[in-house]
Amino acid sequence: MKAVLATDLSAASEATIESETCLNCLGRIGVEEIHLVTVIPANVHAGMPGIDFEKRRKQGLNRYRDVIESAGLDVETHVVRGTPHRRINGVAETVGAGLTIIGSRGKSPLENRVIGSTARNLARTTVVPLVVNRIERAADDPEVIREHLFQRMLFATDFSANAERAFESFSYLRHATQEATLVHVGTPKDPGLGEGEDPEVELDALAARLEDWGIETETDVRQGDPADEILAAEAEFRPTTILLGSRGHSRLRRLLLGNVSEDVVARADGNVMLVPPERTA
Template identity: 25%
Template sequence: MSRLIDSILIPTDGSEGALAGAKRAIALASRTNADVHVLSVVAVRSDLEEGTDAAESLYASLEAEAEDAVETVAEMARSADAEVTTAVTRGTPFQSIREYATRREIDVIAMGTKGRTGLDRVLLGSVTENVLRTTRTPVLAVPPNADATEIDNVAFEEFLLPTDGSDGAAIAADWGIALASRLESMVHAVYSVDTSRVSRAKAPDELLDALEDSGEDALETVREHARSADVSVSGAVATGPPADVILTTAGERDVDLIVMGTHGRTGIGQWFLGSVTENVVRQADVPVFCVPVSAETP
């Protein structure tokens, strides 16, 4: 890529949750000189026969609302001097978002984690989860309570970078450190030794020491990478369920962004980063930048 991030896709349904995602996305686009794409998907309803007058009347109304939602975000992006492309389409929301990102070679999808509910709306939260599970593109997942500041005041000063030493975590580290370098941010790396899966009463000290040593090795890999990119970095091994450790550390460090892979290792002493990522996205008070294993290395 000529830039770290050339393009950011912002799906919207006009909800407050979507606007929270849009603000963080536009702030990131402004800092990285990325182009912005704004997309609204009108969900196709199985109980309506397309082509009938009733169906087309309803879809026309929904598409008009979608156009308004798209234009609201587009105006925000233009105010931040971003180049903006807009689109409204019909389909299954998460599939349409994924397909648009692939077709347009989008670098990052930025979404709120909560959206509207109701007869004619799809809960954006479920759409976000489906996008996270299926896309090959990094996703910036933004919780509603992150919408607490104006775009110009959005901070990207402190990143939390969880690692389990897996290939997936390494790819996420590449993205996190590249972003930190571009945005002049500091990185805090954390490795969790999940003793809930390895009872201290039954596991020999040698096993627990080996798990902690593995953690230190994984952290040192991140530290070396960060130092080579001239990024300030700290790291620590923590004990406990990974999602709890990540959320607690994020709060203690008062980070602005969590950067993590969507899949990691499984097995004794290791954690499946996929389920951990979903739990973190659901519970985090700050945006989570989720990087799939298949994402292009920045």
């Protein structure tokens, strides 16, 4: 599998690249080739006073290449200009990537704005599964918050087609996953289940599939606001990564990314993996 790893050469994005544990987790799920992508915004120019982009870029990318290659992964680098999330998606499509990874410091809209806005925009538009790797905030030398990316997964499902597609990610995540918690949040109108269907039975069926792969699994059915309850489950179970589909039930284009996914990406304490729907021709 090829993976795109987006970096703005900041300390936050560097933390993901320099975490040996994170790189090992990627290797376990079948990633063999990393495509490092750094995007120069269209309004930034090398001739701007006090900015030596070329030197900084070469130094950063060469250092990152050494770290990734020492973890046994092949590396390609891409330096492109334009709107970050569009160019990152473009590279992912061009190289046939199966995963995109980006570091994010999380909740504050005032800190690390460039990579933060890029993570949010990628969450809305990603064409391949996206891992938002949560980085420490308010630290000069930040580290990733939970290094073992896929060791303990919290899978949130509304039983939609996209949620099922997200669950199928366990076919490769299982090589790095030891524990999983499967969560469904019921709401007054739950279009994910037909009349007479029981969410606990549905979750038990999914759990059985994971347990066949040797993953210790538990289920949790909740009631309330989906985003709030998923984040409450994160606080209770302390997963390394929350896994969910990036689209809800709405057929309206402006609501293709359900508010649940967007809220979880913005508010989660740890890592989040979003799986978009399968693209149609």
